[in-house]
Amino acid sequence: MNFAFFEVFDVYLLEAIVNGILLGGVLALMALGLNLIFGVIDVVWICYAELIMIGMYGLYYTYAVYGLPMWIASPMCIALVAVLGLLLHYIVIRPLLDAAPINQLLATGGVLFFLQSFATVAFGIDFRNLGIRLPVLAIGDMHFSYARLLAFLAALAGMVTIYLFMTRTYIGTAIRAIAQDRQIMVLMGVDSRRLYLVTSALGGALAGLAACLLVLQYDVHPFVGLSFGPITFMIVVLGGLGNFIGGFVASFVFAEIISLGGLYSDLEWGYVLAFAFFILMMFARPQGLLTRRS
């Protein structure tokens, strides 16, 4: 490898850019979950980040506390959050399918409250860590944590799997069709209830996967959802609620902003920068905020 090539760029800048891409992978995974739910069921799960938080605790307990190997603990965690997604839909969303969207939001807000408090009561407010120390990959003067690389690859794998599911299976195709035009559902003779449940489980599973990947890199505590929740919402709103490609692109854009912002200052300023960017984009490109369905 010719390191002279890297000496042209500021090494730390390059590192931040690459880290941004890696972060973008996980954010894209979360955006995918949210867009899937919205695209099919037309509901936004405000508590999505909290579902991920529960998943993170799930992995913490199965792996770090009960000592199950990772290759058992992770699928369990994913399944756990998938079930949570199912329950969320069945108990909270289903009765509200015809209600005003704001009621649906408030209901998922209630669940957010509930999950955060549940975690506080059940697990306490201390920060928990998996205790895994993965090695760091060094390229020249740049350092990339394997945890992050692994997360990125796993996120990509997750998205590819979803893509294959959506294009190769009947249910997946049905989901894609409905995501484009909900009226079709009745005409296609699709059982909407079953479809919604499958979608909710999928959305939950994606959250579960994101949880596994996040807990590798970050501590978990009841309010960890507050760190990435707002970002995820900004991503899906800017990309267009229900717009998968938009969400994908927006994820990486925001990830870069956060990463570069974090390069020059604290991580939280990266978030602030992202929000400022969000506001600016609303002025500049309002079309980015309208879903195909409005």
Next chain:
Amino acid sequence: MLFVKGLVKRFGGFAAVNNVSFEVERGEILGLIGPNGSGKSTIFNVLSGTYRPTTGSILFNGHEIAGLAPHQIINRGIGRTFQIPRPFRRLSVFDNVALAGYYGQGRHSRAKAQASAERALAVVGLPTDARAEVGSLGAAGLKKLELAKALATEPKLLLADESLGGLDEHEMSRAAEMLRRIRDEMGITIIWVEHIMGVLMRVVDRVIVLDHGEKIAEGSPGAVANNPKVIEVYLGTEAQAQQELAAALHAEGAPS
């Protein structure tokens, strides 16, 4: 009073209004007719500010108003009614009109707004009782409410959008009479979009005919009604024969 030059409004690749120009003189009642999809409502939407024109100029009393926001255009003195009445059901009839009076005149005084509301309601013949609810109005009443709301903004130019839809014959002639009275007594210039032609033709001073977004005829009602292009566009060529038949019947004194 109003000079529209080269107005174009495109939605994507489709030109709903394609290079339309016309003038409106102060104090006249101008009819704007054409089959469905000819661009009548689009022109109204552009004039009232709901849409921005793709290109073209609109001069109102000497000022360019193309591209202004709806509330700005109303403040300048152009009022409009909606084809399908859009009342605010949460407010009483009086409050609907007073609201339009207050904001339509630039938010100066509640008392002025209420006075305008009372006047407007009186002109259209609706009760000024503060408790009257929108729900108690029928189709004709809702149309009257639309008109009252527009009048309360004290417009100099009124865009009346299909004021006759949903009315029976008797109500229709009363509505047409009301528009004429509004022009005569209140000095308001009117552009009237309609596709129920008979009544309109009896009231307007001039008519403009649209088809597929373009102006195809302009002139007095009589001249336009006999314009073969207009007849063809509206009714097909058979209608010419029908027209002659009707004219013949009328000449013989039979009820038409």
Next chain:
Amino acid sequence: MTARKLLIGVTALALIALPFVYKQPYHLHVLVLILIWSFAYTSWSVMGRFGLVSLGHGGFMGVGAYVTALLWNHLGVSPWIGIPLALLAAGLLAIVVGYPCFRFRIIGHYFALVTLALSGIVLQVITATRDFTGGSLGYTPERTKGSVLAAVQFVDKETWYLIALLVWALGLLIWYLVDGSMLRHAMEAISEDEDAAAAAGINVTAEKLKITVLSAVMTAFAGALYCQYQMFISPDTVSGISVSLQMVFAAVVGGIYVALGPTVGAVITILLAEALRIGFGTAAVGWDNLIYGVLLVCFIVLLPQGILGSLLVRRAAAK
């Protein structure tokens, strides 16, 4: 009419006289909290009643609390100046976020999501500036010795009770003023049919901004007051999503369309929190929010037309 006025007068006198007759400090403390939070919830309803449901009012409250405290501690600026500055900051924030939303017709749940992001970001800013704000550990305004008017710090609960009562009454006054104004009609028209409202001459963006700024500024004031009273603030007690949701919950449960509705909501939420605290002690941390969460979900799922719908029905029937 006179019977009603008499009732209001008597109640007002009783409320004012209360601290002179009944001096139990803990109960007065709870009352002060109820009054301050009632004001905060009322501030939210000023917007919420017109369908502008914000899930981000925690952000405004946080701005109100932190700006006041920071100016006092770091620059020695008296809250008499600090609070207006905090209100100004909150108002500006409301404009910066509200203007693009309203100009580009971002309403309903899009708007709610944007406000949600806002409150999250305010929390992040507070945490990021931890060198100034103490981050998640919280922040304490510097205490003066005894009660100092210039520093808006009072030792005795009686004074605070009267201040809170005054502010709460002010909130109700503002609510009534909005209720009787043309702005209210305009907002109702806008929430029903924005295009028709614009066609009636209403500058939709401007009117929405007005109500939003009013609501934001009032909420910030609640935050500043809370800061001066409690003498301790932390990101999650005065800002963030939990506070935002709590506001919505209390206002919705108490009743958005009624002036005293948010107050009722405050009574419910605070008494519940205190009861749990007394019952469970420190083990109660989180239980109150847990119950709010369940209640909120139940409320929304079980009310047949949803909260807004059934309240409208009740209101129409009462007319």
